Amino acid sequence: MTAVIETHGLTKRYRGGQPAVDRLDLSVPPGSVYGFLGPNGSGKTTTIRMLMGLIEPTAGRATVLGRPMPRSAGTVLPHVGALIEGPALYGFLSGRDNLLRYDAADPTADPRTRRARVAAALDRVGLTQAAGKKTKAYSLGMKQRLGLAAALLQPRKLLVLDEPTNGLDPQGMREIRALVRELAADGSTVFLSSHLLDEIEQVCTHAAVMAQGRLITQGPVADLAAGARGGLTVLTPDAADAARILKEQGLVGVSHEGDRVTGEPPADETDLARLNAALVHGGVRVRGFGVERASLEDAFVALTGEGFDVAG
Incomplete structure (x- = not known):
């Protein structure tokens, strides 16, 4: 397998509008932390939904872990942890009980070690103290953490994270970035979608830049920044x-x-x-x-002639 995620001409066009994703060619190397970068509305989440088999592409093809999607979703998805557009939670259940139900829905999960896995996942995202609290009382940042915990219940070959620091305070952002680095060091490939240039530059080894549904460029982050001149x-x-x-x-x-x-x-x-x-x-x-030294922001402005939210 030469790429964990690979797309060729991947396109999604909604009725009566411009294509949300237009002829996208991606190649995500194994073991990378791959930043999928672009302003809100650039097609990032639509791409992820196609990669995960949640929606059908209009044209083109995609492979994940070497298998075509969405045709091989049943084989591929047990090896993928994902957080897309925020977690779906039962508000009347505690954080722990939500994870227990997520784990029970996984046919590959051993029920004998379920509680230990849930406890470890909660600890890894800093939610042990809030594990017994109903999730309807969770803040947005706590819900994001719980979604990450759900993605980490089993060892994953691939983690797909859509705006994982959304709603987190600066300390929470730093903790999630450190966690992403740990996951990559443990051997997982991480595909991280974000509109925060600073986030991508801090944690990612590779990146793709999207604008208006099209891929502008992709490659190692250091090479993308080197392509722009500093001041x-x-x-x-x-x-x-x-x-x-x-x-x-x-x-x-x-x-x-x-x-x-x-x-x-x-x-x-x-x-x-x-x-x-x-x-x-x-x-x-x-x-x-x-x-x-030129930054990723410099590179993005040089490539697109525009900027976007760089806070982080």
Whole structure:
């Protein structure tokens, strides 16, 4: 198996509208944490629903764990843990009882070790203390954690997580990101859908960028960021003079605010020394000078000409 998830020309078109997913070609390597990145409405959840056999594609094909979907759903899904569009819970039952019922619905689960598995899953997502509480009283973040616990009841070859940090506070986000790293280290492939660039950059080894239902690019996260140029930054109390000198030296996109001057870096790195010397020669007091590494946000803006929510 060369790819855990692979699609060719995968398309979903709803009646009377633009395609929600348009000729998507994905390839998710085994053992990766694969970020599926795009703004809300870009087709991420529709893609996941097709991959999991919840809806039929209009065209194209998809394989998961080497088998065609949705035809092989009965064989594939026992090896997949998924959290899609938030968990479906019985509000009148406790978190523990919800998981007991999830586990009982799994024909591969050993009933003799059910309670131990549920306890371990609750502990892994930090819900042990709230296990006896009815889920109708859970916060959105607690419900997300319980959904993750349900996905972790059995060892999984593949975990598919759709916006797993939705509703979590910053501490909860950090904990879930750490958990994702642990799962990958244990040998699972993680397919993580998110609209948070920061989240993808922190935890993912690979990523695909979606916009308006189409795949813009995919590959190792480091390579995607390397494809965008970082920015030249100068820190100085003489920002106006520094901006003027950099413009005179032919630097493009120069602007300044406070004690920070920014611009596009020169094509030749040897020009950096020349620019620094010109600033010093012009009497500018340079306190910081360098090219900042391009981020995934820089890459996305360079690819699409637009940005989206980067909080995280």
